[in-house]
Amino acid sequence: MVRLEYIKKEYEKTRQMPGKWYLTSCRYKFNITRFQPFLSALKEKRLIGLKCRSCNTVSFPPKLVCGKCLTRPDQWVSLRETGIVATFTANYMKDETTGEANAFPVIAVRQDGADTTYLTQLNPKVKFEDVYVGMPVKIKWKDNTEGNLNDIDYYDCIDDPTQKMDSLTK
Amino acid sequence: MGDRQVAVVSAGFCEHASKRSDVNMAELVNEAVHNCLNNANCDIDAVDAIVAGNMPAFEGANLPELWMTDWLGARNKPLMRVTTGGSTGGSVAIAGYYNVAAGLPGIETVLTVAFEQQSCGNTSVGLSSVALGEISIVNALGLPAESAMRIFGAGAAIGIASYQAINYMNRSGCTEEDLARVVVQNRRNAAKNWWTHLKMPDYTIEQVMATPYISYPLRFGMVTPASDGACAMLYTTEEKAKDFADIPAYVNGVASVSHETAILGVGGAGAGQLDPCEQVGAVESAKLAYAQAGISFPEKEIDFAEVYSPFPNQELMWLERLGLFEENTAHLRYRDGTTAPNGELPVNCSGGVNSTNAIGASALERVAEAALQIMGKAGNQVPKTVHSAIGHGWGGCINLVTLTVLSDQPRRKWRAH
Amino acid sequence: MDKVGIVGYYQVQPSLNLNMGRYEMIFNTVRGALDSVGLKRKDVTSVVSATNDYYDGRTISNCFTVEAGGAYLKDESKVEMDGAYAVYYGLLRALSGHHKLVLVWGGSMPSCFPYSSSTLLSTDPTFERPLEIINDLTAGGLQMRAYMNKFDVPAEDIAQVAVKNHKNAAKNTSSLPESRMPDISTETVLNSDVLSSPVTELMYSQPCDAAACILLAPEQQALKIRDDPVWITGVGYSQETYYLGDRDLSRSQSMQDAAQMAFRMAGVKDAKKEIDVAELYEHFSHEELIFAEALGFCDPGQGPSLSTEISGGIPINPSGGGMSGNAPCATGIIRLIEAIKQITGEAKGYQVKDVQRAIASGQNGFCAQTNMLFVLEGGSK
Numbered sequence: 022m023v024r025l026e027y028i029k030k031e032y033e034k035t036r037q038m039p040g041k042w043y044l045t046s047c048r049y050k051f052n053i054t055r056f057q058p059f060l061s062a063l064k065e066k067r068l069i070g071l072k073c074r075s076c077n078t079v080s081f082p083p084k085l086v087c088g089k090c091l092t093r094p095d096q097w098v099s100l101r102e103t104g105i106v107a108t109f110t111a112n113y114m115k116d117e118t119t120g121e122a123n124a125f126p127v128i129a130v131r132q133d134g135a136d137t138t139y140l141t142q143l144n145p146k147v148k149f150e151d152v153y154v155g156m157p158v159k160i161k162w163k164d165n166t167e168g169n170l171n172d173i174d175y176y177d178c179i180d181d182p183t184q185k186m187d188s189l190t191k
Numbered sequence: 192m193g194d195r196q197v198a199v200v201s202a203g204f205c206e207h208a209s210k211r212s213d214v215n216m217a218e219l220v221n222e223a224v225h226n227c228l229n230n231a232n233c234d235i236d237a238v239d240a241i242v243a244g245n246m247p248a249f250e251g252a253n254l255p256e257l258w259m260t261d262w263l264g265a266r267n268k269p270l271m272r273v274t275t276g277g278s279t280g281g282s283v284a285i286a287g288y289y290n291v292a293a294g295l296p297g298i299e300t301v302l303t304v305a306f307e308q309q310s311c312g313n314t315s316v317g318l319s320s321v322a323l324g325e326i327s328i329v330n331a332l333g334l335p336a337e338s339a340m341r342i343f344g345a346g347a348a349i350g351i352a353s354y355q356a357i358n359y360m361n362r363s364g365c366t367e368e369d370l371a372r373v374v375v376q377n378r379r380n381a382a383k384n385w386w387t388h389l390k391m392p393d394y395t396i397e398q399v400m401a402t403p404y405i406s407y408p409l410r411f412g413m414v415t416p417a418s419d420g421a422c423a424m425l426y427t428t429e430e431k432a433k434d435f436a437d438i439p440a441y442v443n444g445v446a447s448v449s450h451e452t453a454i455l456g457v458g459g460a461g462a463g464q465l466d467p468c469e470q471v472g473a474v475e476s477a478k479l480a481y482a483q484a485g486i487s488f489p490e491k492e493i494d495f496a497e498v499y500s501p502f503p504n505q506e507l508m509w510l511e512r513l514g515l516f517e518e519n520t521a522h523l524r525y526r527d528g529t530t531a532p533n534g535e536l537p538v539n540c541s542g543g544v545n546s547t548n549a550i551g552a553s554a555l556e557r558v559a560e561a562a563l564q565i566m567g568k569a570g571n572q573v574p575k576t577v578h579s580a581i582g583h584g585w586g587g588c589i590n591l592v593t594l595t596v597l598s599d600q601p602r603r604k605w606r607a608h
Numbered sequence: 609m610d611k612v613g614i615v616g617y618y619q620v621q622p623s624l625n626l627n628m629g630r631y632e633m634i635f636n637t638v639r640g641a642l643d644s645v646g647l648k649r650k651d652v653t654s655v656v657s658a659t660n661d662y663y664d665g666r667t668i669s670n671c672f673t674v675e676a677g678g679a680y681l682k683d684e685s686k687v688e689m690d691g692a693y694a695v696y697y698g699l700l701r702a703l704s705g706h707h708k709l710v711l712v713w714g715g716s717m718p719s720c721f722p723y724s725s726s727t728l729l730s731t732d733p734t735f736e737r738p739l740e741i742i743n744d745l746t747a748g749g750l751q752m753r754a755y756m757n758k759f760d761v762p763a764e765d766i767a768q769v770a771v772k773n774h775k776n777a778a779k780n781t782s783s784l785p786e787s788r789m790p791d792i793s794t795e796t797v798l799n800s801d802v803l804s805s806p807v808t809e810l811m812y813s814q815p816c817d818a819a820a821c822i823l824l825a826p827e828q829q830a831l832k833i834r835d836d837p838v839w840i841t842g843v844g845y846s847q848e849t850y851y852l853g854d855r856d857l858s859r860s861q862s863m864q865d866a867a868q869m870a871f872r873m874a875g876v877k878d879a880k881k882e883i884d885v886a887e888l889y890e891h892f893s894h895e896e897l898i899f900a901e902a903l904g905f906c907d908p909g910q911g912p913s914l915s916t917e918i919s920g921g922i923p924i925n926p927s928g929g930g931m932s933g934n935a936p937c938a939t940g941i942i943r944l945i946e947a948i949k950q951i952t953g954e955a956k957g958y959q960v961k962d963v964q965r966a967i968a969s970g971q972n973g974f975c976a977q978t979n980m981l982f983v984l985e986g987g988s989k
């Protein structure tokens with residue numbers, strides 16, 4: 022670790038008291054019945070989003086409220102299995118055996134046909150260096166779907182038609 | 192109605208450091224309050240009302256304004272606390288403005304105070320709990336808690352900044368050296384300002400680039416520290432302003448337009464910001480605040496900017512979104528020295544949030560430093576005369592933005608009533 | 609002060625365990641308020657909310673409520689106190705001339721967090737929190753004892769206030785169902801579980817899930833929206849010192865200061881004669897008496913002899929007050945809504961006759977450390 026020097030001043034110490042924010046005692050309520058069609062679709066390996074009738078914004082995963090119109094969207098629309106990487110970052114995880122910190126890409130996917138992003142994980146075999154904004158990805162389902170978000174195993178890269186075009190022009 | 196012109200007449204700080212172990216929260220706040228009142232040559236009796244603000248989750252103390260009543264000078268006085276995440280200080284500044292501008296009888300001089308003693312609490316708990324509600328939602332939808340925590344934890348704070356950095360570099364062609372250049376300028380400025388935290392007068396781009404990545408493309412040497420600190424600012428009416436200061440800084444425009452959350456929203460709200468460095472909220476805030484201040488050409492009319500940028504890429508992004516530089520050119524202005532203290536548009540001469548970050552106080556410090564530059568009393572005063580300046584702040588999942596426009600002249604009476 | 613009109617309001621039915629998520633509750637409240645006057649979201653220029661990071665169990669509790677709260681691309685802010693303080697901030701925004709329609713909402717869900725232990729977190733962290741003695745209940749007990757001792761008031765008199773409020777709550781359809789007790793007697797109150805002696809369970813405003821929203825508009829704009837807005841003509845607030853030992857708990861200095869400020873603004877000289885009804889946020893029954901004395905309805909210690917029934921000389925809390933359900937961050941707004949209902953004649957079943965001028969209050973802190981008071985007037989003057 023590189024140490025950075027800066028002008029420091031030492032202060033004397035005062036008494037310290039223990040204190041805690043008991044976050045674990047908080048519960049969060051969420052009415053899942055509204056999302057039931059979405060979850061049932063996942064079980065059938067289908068993707069659906071919620072469309073706001075007044076501004077045509079499609080949200081995936083479905084959103085309870087359309088902020089633009091302050092209405093409750095209620096129209097389910099089908100989405101394709103492909104999407105693009107809207108943005109991404111890395112998650113550094115320590116390898117248990119070697120103790121090395123490895124970068125795992127975490128991506129925000131915009132599903133084709135939807136207008137919002139979903140934070141999810143990329144195929145762990147894809148190297149972080151190879152990810153870029155605008156990269157096309159495709160959903161990889163779990164073999165046994167149960168009707169929840171966990172049915173999406175990860176997103177996998179697919180061939181990028183724009184890159185193919187770039188190579189042709191070269 | 193609404194014709195009352197508001198002026199900033201004084202600002203005060205306490206010394207910022209990573210651990211102000213010599214004082215508790217209340218005493219820390221009191222230092223800033225004292226400094227502010229001393230600078231205005233008045234005592235607490237001159238104050239009619241108080242606005243306070245911090246992010247209580249960072250210290251583990253709920254409603255801190257109640258037990259620090261006496262240290263804030265609020266005994267038997269009206270007090271209100273606003274809190275909006277990272278933009279808390281900016282919201283405090285705006286609430287202070289509205290308290291005076293509303294023209295309620297008996298409320299003319301208002302003290303605004305923002306503070307944070309991060310060494311009291313666990314900053315990472317504070318930050319990761321931003322998304323706890325969303326994590327619980329995806330958990331309810333079937334994603335195992337562990338992987339939800341991992342994926343969404345990456346989206347908090349530095350994660351969001353790295354998303355922004357990736358998108359910004361992608362669209363503007365700015366390099367990692369450019370980011371380092373921003374950091375170096377900030378840290379060197381901080382060395383000239385008495386209250387700042389990371390004073391590094393000899394910092395170089397090479398030193399920054401030698402530090403490891405924390406989250407690509409942000410390096411260890413680029414990120415903001417966690418500081419203990421407080422800031423106070425005194426507002427009053429145009430009529431009373433000259434009693435406190437020779438050159439008051441008039442508040443001519445305020446705005447805090449919020450956008451939907453980026454990245455983290457699930458179920459209830461958000462995640463409609465496809466590009467986290469687009470920042471529609473900041474663009475709209477700028478429009479609103481400049482319109483109130485009667486500024487049509489911000490790039491020409493603004494002389495000084497204090498923007499809230501814990502991470503260097505954000506400084507570049509905000510300067511563009513707030514209309515001070517053309518799209519995707521901010522990093523070029525850092526290369527040619529426009530933003531240096533002796534440049535055409537000095538930016539963050541206080542050292543910025545990149546050098547000192549007492550989260551709740553940071554955005555108020557931006558407004559306070561902008562005001563001090565106009566008043567000619569800043570710690571790192573720029574050589575040119577500052578006529579108009581802005582103080583900016585952001586918070587939440589890059590969705591809450593505050594902007595205050597200050598000037599040495601009262602607002603033009605352009606609004607028809 | 610220029611007048612500000614309240615043009616619309618809405619309140620979610622309080623419940624001990626509301627069957628909705630947080631965003632849904634907020635959305636219903638805000639949508640309901642806009643629908644109550646037929647306005648659209650685009651008419652709103654500013655949004656002020658009242659929530660609390662600790663009650664919501666997350667940092668930056670207004671971060672994800674932007675859309676549900678109607679604040680998408682609007683000038684937005686959050687006050688982390690009782691809802692009445694958010695209304696005050698909304699009022700400032702309406703008065704400043706920058707905003708035409710300000711939406712104020714507040715609310716939380718105590719069914720999702722332990723309310724009393726979260727109030728422990730608002731004690732002085734250096735001296736009081738490690739001892740874990742003071743929380744809102746014990747502070748209430750200390751205050752009630754101080755009041756009873758100072759003025760020789762028997763516990764029955766204070767129980768009588770709780771009886772009145774629970775009976776009033778029974779007539780109010782928007783009260784917490786569990787708080788409606790038409791057949792309650794002083795014995796029932798005194799014999800209910802002791803929370804912190806001498807405070808018993810039925811003298812304590814029970815935390816419940818709810819949210820409330822009101823719409824504020826400056827005078828000219830308000831008259832464009834409706835012919836009969838209720839006007840805010842006075843506002844006052846003040847904060848006392850924190851440590852209970854430094855205060856005279858048998859009286860409320862902050863309410864007295866707030867009343868002085870608000871009454872001066874509204875031109876009220878004799879509160880007892882000029883105020884027709886009062887909606888006070890009392891956390892404990894004895895606070896209603898202390899407030900009534902601080903407001904100048906009677907001399908100190910004479911609170912129990914006031915006639916505060918719905919048909920009485922000075923009706924206090926015809927809706928049931930804090931006893932009719934205490935939703936942290938929303939109660940102040942709900943008191944305001946109840947006062948509006950009294951002025952517009954919408955309080956079916958608990959309507960006070962001929963209300964021209966009403967007051968509503970909100971509070972925060974132990975033993976009502978800080979108080980906010982609004983003076984409301986009817987008539988399209």
Ligand SMILES: [Zn+2]
Nearest residue numbers: 073076087090
């Ligand atoms: Zn819509």
